[in-house]
Amino acid sequence: MTHPSTPSQPERRTFFHWLTYAVGAASAAILGVPLVGFLFGALRKKEEQWVTLGKVSDYPQGQTRMVTFDNPLRQPWDGMTAHTGVFVCYLGKKGDKDDFRVLAVNCAHLGCPVSWFPRSGLFMCPCHGGVYYENGDHASGPPPRGMFPCVWRVNKEGKLEVQAPHYPSLQDTLQKPAKV
Amino acid sequence: MKRILAWFDARLSIRESLLPMLTHPIPRGAAGPMGWWYVFGSASLTLFVVQILTGIALSLVFVPSAAEAYDSLIYMNFDQPLGWFLRALHYYAGSGMVVMVLVHMTQVFLHGAYKYPRELTWVMGVFLLLCTMSMFFTGQVLRWDPDAYWGIAVGASMSGRVPILGPYVVHLLLGGPVIGGDTLSRFYALHVFLIPGALMFFLAVHLWLVLKRGVSEPPVPGQVVDPNTYDAHYEKELQTGVPFLGEPLLRDALVSALAVIAVVVLAAVIGPKGPSGPPDPTLSGANPRPEWPFLWLFALLSLSPPAAETFIMLVFPVVLIVVLFLVPFVSRRGERAPSRRPVAVLSVLVLFTTLGVLTYEGVSAPWSPKMTAWSGDPVPKYLLEKKRLPEKSPEKKHWPRILQGAAVLQVKQCRNCHALEGLGGQRGPDLTGIGGRMTRDQLIDQISNGTPGGGNMPAFGKQMTPAEMDVLVDFLTTLRESDQPPAEPPTQVAGTAAP
Numbered sequence: 001m002t003h004p005s006t007p008s009q010p011e012r013r014t015f016f017h018w019l020t021y022a023v024g025a026a027s028a029a030i031l032g033v034p035l036v037g038f039l040f041g042a043l044r045k046k047e048e049q050w051v052t053l054g055k056v057s058d059y060p061q062g063q064t065r066m067v068t069f070d071n072p073l074r075q076p077w078d079g080m081t082a083h084t085g086v087f088v089c090y091l092g093k094k095g096d097k098d099d100f101r102v103l104a105v106n107c108a109h110l111g112c113p114v115s116w117f118p119r120s121g122l123f124m125c126p127c128h129g130g131v132y133y134e135n136g137d138h139a140s141g142p143p144p145r146g147m148f149p150c151v152w153r154v155n156k157e158g159k160l161e162v163q164a165p166h167y168p169s170l171q172d173t174l175q176k177p178a179k180v
Numbered sequence: 181m182k183r184i185l186a187w188f189d190a191r192l193s194i195r196e197s198l199l200p201m202l203t204h205p206i207p208r209g210a211a212g213p214m215g216w217w218y219v220f221g222s223a224s225l226t227l228f229v230v231q232i233l234t235g236i237a238l239s240l241v242f243v244p245s246a247a248e249a250y251d252s253l254i255y256m257n258f259d260q261p262l263g264w265f266l267r268a269l270h271y272y273a274g275s276g277m278v279v280m281v282l283v284h285m286t287q288v289f290l291h292g293a294y295k296y297p298r299e300l301t302w303v304m305g306v307f308l309l310l311c312t313m314s315m316f317f318t319g320q321v322l323r324w325d326p327d328a329y330w331g332i333a334v335g336a337s338m339s340g341r342v343p344i345l346g347p348y349v350v351h352l353l354l355g356g357p358v359i360g361g362d363t364l365s366r367f368y369a370l371h372v373f374l375i376p377g378a379l380m381f382f383l384a385v386h387l388w389l390v391l392k393r394g395v396s397e398p399p400v401p402g403q404v405v406d407p408n409t410y411d412a413h414y415e416k417e418l419q420t421g422v423p424f425l426g427e428p429l430l431r432d433a434l435v436s437a438l439a440v441i442a443v444v445v446l447a448a449v450i451g452p453k454g455p456s457g458p459p460d461p462t463l464s465g466a467n468p469r470p471e472w473p474f475l476w477l478f479a480l481l482s483l484s485p486p487a488a489e490t491f492i493m494l495v496f497p498v499v500l501i502v503v504l505f506l507v508p509f510v511s512r513r514g515e516r517a518p519s520r521r522p523v524a525v526l527s528v529l530v531l532f533t534t535l536g537v538l539t540y541e542g543v544s545a546p547w548s549p550k551m552t553a554w555s556g557d558p559v560p561k562y563l564l565e566k567k568r569l570p571e572k573s574p575e576k577k578h579w580p581r582i583l584q585g586a587a588v589l590q591v592k593q594c595r596n597c598h599a600l601e602g603l604g605g606q607r608g609p610d611l612t613g614i615g616g617r618m619t620r621d622q623l624i625d626q627i628s629n630g631t632p633g634g635g636n637m638p639a640f641g642k643q644m645t646p647a648e649m650d651v652l653v654d655f656l657t658t659l660r661e662s663d664q665p666p667a668e669p670p671t672q673v674a675g676t677a678a679p
Contacts, residue, residue, distance in 0.1 A: 040352070042351050042352055042354070042355045042356050042362065043348060043351055043352065046356075046357055066462070068462045071358055071360075073356070073357050073358045074358065074360050074361075075246070075356075075360050075361040075362055077245050077246060077247050077248075077361045078246045078247060078360040078361045079245070079246050079247025079248065079459075080247070080458060080459060080460040081246040081247070081324075081329070081359070081360050081361070081364075081459050081460075081461065082246075082358075082360060083460050083461055083462045084358075084461065084462070085461070085462045105461075105462075106333065106337075109337070110333070110334045110337040110338065111330070111333035111334055111336060111337035112330050112333065112334065112466070112468060113330065113461065113466050115464060115465075115551055117554075117593045119591045119592060119593065120591070120592040120593045120640070120643050120644075121642075121643045122593065122638060122643065124549050124551065124593070124596060125549075126466065126467045126468075126548055126549065126551055127330075127334070127467075127468065127548060128481075128482050128547055128548065129547050129548055129549050129597070129607050129636075131549075131638045133638070139630070139638030139639065140630055140631060140635060140636055140637050140638040141636070142482075142486045142489065144486060165358075166357035166358055167333070167336055167350065167354060167357060167358050167359060169336065169337050169339075169340025169341070169346060169347065169350055170337075170340055170341060170346070171340055171341075171346040171347055172340060172346065172347035172350065
C-alpha cells in the first residue's frame with residue numbers, strides 16, 4: 001500500500017485511500033440494496049381480498065359445480081391467465097347459517113387442475129391419477145392429502161364470498177392469506 | 181483490398197493475436213479418422229448461435245405479456261411471413277442443441293478427455309449442460325399455453341416442498357402469489373438475459389480452456405494418463421501436430437453445416453410447436469406434459485412410491501449434478517480408451533437405456549387416467565352380444581341386466597382407468613377377461629373398497645346404489661372367454677387335503 005519510491009506513507013495519503021474504499025463501499029451499497037430489494041419484491045405480503053360468487057340461492061343444495069372468476073391477486077396485464085376456478089357445493093343450513101364447501105381446483109399432489117365427474121362423484125387429476133371424493137378427501141393415487149379448501153363467508157347481502165386464492169402448496173395452503 | 185485489411189490489422193492486431201489461436205497445432209491423431217468424434221462440441225456451438233439468431237428474430241414480435249403472449253404467437257404462426265418457420269426452427273435447433281450437447285458429453289466421457297489436465301473443462305461443460313436444459317425449460321414457459329401454465333404449477337408445487345423455505349421459493353419462482361404476468365416476465369428475463377449471459381460466460385471459459393490445454397489426443401489402449409508425465413507427453417504429441425485451421429476446422433464446419441440443414445428441414449417439414457391452446461386455466465381437458473428432455477424425470481417421479489417422492493424431487497437431481505461434477509476428480513488418471521474402461525462403458529449403456537425407457541414411459545404416461553374414455557371409448561360390441569356365451573350360461577336369462585351393467589361401467593368413469601380390449605385408460609388393469617379371474621364376491625369387494633389405504637383405486641361403495649353395483653358385477657362376470665366358466669373360489673371337500 002505504500003508508494004514504492006517513498007520509505008513511509010504520509011498519513012494523509014492513507015486517509016484518502018481509506019476514504020476511497022469507504023466511498024466505493026457506500027456506492028456499492030446504495031446501488032445494491034435497492035436492486036436486491038426489488039428482486040425479492042415478490043416476497044412482499046399482499047393483503048387478503050374477497051371475491052363475490054353470487055347469491056346463496058343460486059347454488060342448489062348438494063350439487064358440486066365449478067365457478068370461475070378473475071382472481072384479484074392478478075396483475076392488470078394478466079388477461080385470461082387470471083381466470084380462476086373453485087368447486088362450490090352448498091351443503092344446506094348448519095344451525096341457522098348457510099354451509100358451503102369451497103375447494104380449489106389444484107390437485108394437492110403437484111397442482112394440476114382436477115376434473116369433476118358428477119356421475120361417479122369423483123374428482124380426477126390428469127397428471128398422475130390422483131382421485132378425490134366429493135368432499136375433497138383423498139380417494140386414491142399419489143396426493144398426500146385431500147383437496148385444498150378455500151376460506152369463504154356469506155356476506156350481509158346473502159352472497160357467497162371466497163377469499164382470493166393464492167397458488168396453494170403443501171406448506172402454504174389456502175386457509176390463510178399467502179404466507180409470503 | 182489488402183491495404184484496407186492491413187490498415188485495420190495495424191490497429192486491431194488481429195493477425196498477431198488471432199492467427200496463432202486458429203493455427204494452433206492439434207494432435208495428429210485428432211486429424212485422422214478418430215477426429216470425426218471431435219465435431220460435436222462445435223456442432224453444439226453452431227446450434228446455439230442458430231438459437232441466438234432465431235431468438236432475436238422471435239423477440240421482435242413476441243409479446244411477453246400474459247394477456248398478449250398467445251395472440252402474438254398465433255400472429256407469428258399464421259400472419260407473420262415465415263413466422264411459423266422461425267418458431268419451428270427455434271424449437272428444433274433447441275432440441276438439436278440438447279442432442280448435440282449430450283452426444284458431445286458422452287464422447288468426452290467415453291474417451292476420457294476429462295482427465296488431467298482438462299478437469300476444469302469438464303466442470304465448465306456441466307455448467308453448460310445445466311444452462312442448456314434451463315433454456316429449454318424456460319423456453320417452454322414462454323410458449324404460455326396450458327402445458328406451460330400447468331408445467332409451472334407443477335414446478336411451483338415441487339419447490340413448495342422444500343422444507344421451511346418452500347413458500348418463499350414458490351413466490352420467487354412465480355414472481356408473486358399466483359401464476360400470472362409476473363411469472364411470464366420473470367421467465368422471459370431468465371430465458372433472454374440471465375441464462376444466456378451465464379451460458380456465454382461458461383462458454384468463454386470452456387473455449388479458453390480448450391485452447392490453452394489443447395484438444396486431447398485420441399485415446400490409445402495402454403496409454404495411461406499420469407499427471408506427472410502427461411504434460412511432457414502432450415508437448416511431444418503437438419510436435420507432430422497439424423494446425424487446426426485446415427482439415428480439423430473443415431470437419432467441424434461440415435458437421436455443423438449438416439446439423440443446421442437437419443434442423444432447418446425438420447422445422448420446414450414439421451412446423452412450429454404449439455401453442456396448444458389459450459392460457460385459460462379454467463379450460464377443461466388440460467393434460468400438461470413437460471418437454472421431451474424432461475420426460476424421463478416426469479416418468480421417474482410418476483413411478484416413484486409417494487413416500488419417496490419428495491426426496492426424488494428435491495434431492496436426487498442435486499445428487500445427480502454433484503456426481504457429474506465429480507467425474508474428473510474421481511477418475512483423474514489412468515486408462516482413457518473405452519476398451520480398457522468397462523465401468524465407464526457400462527455406465528453409459530445403463531444410463532441411456534434407463535433414460536430411454538423412462539422417456540418412453542413418459543410419452544405414454546399410463547399412470548394418467550384417460551379423461552374422455554368413459555364417454556369416448558365405447559364397450560366393444562362383441563362383449564354385449566348374448567350369443568357369445570354358451571347356451572347353458574345362467575346370465576343369458578337376464579341379459580338386459582348385463583347391458584345395464586355395461587352402462588354403469590361407462591357412466592361411473594371406470595373406463596378412465598380401465599381398458600376393455602385395450603381401449604380406455606391404462607392406470608388400472610384391462611378388464612376384458614376379469615370375469616374368468618375374479619369371483620362375484622371379489623369383484624364386489626374390490627369395487628366397493630378400492631385399494632385399501634388410498635392406493636391405486638378409489639372406493640366406489642358409496643359412489644353407486646346397490647342396484648347399480650349388482651348389475652355392474654353381473655356384466656363384469658360375463659367378461660371371460662366363451663368356453664370359460666365364471667370364476668369360482670376354490671372349494672374344500674371335507675376329509676381331503678387342501679389343494
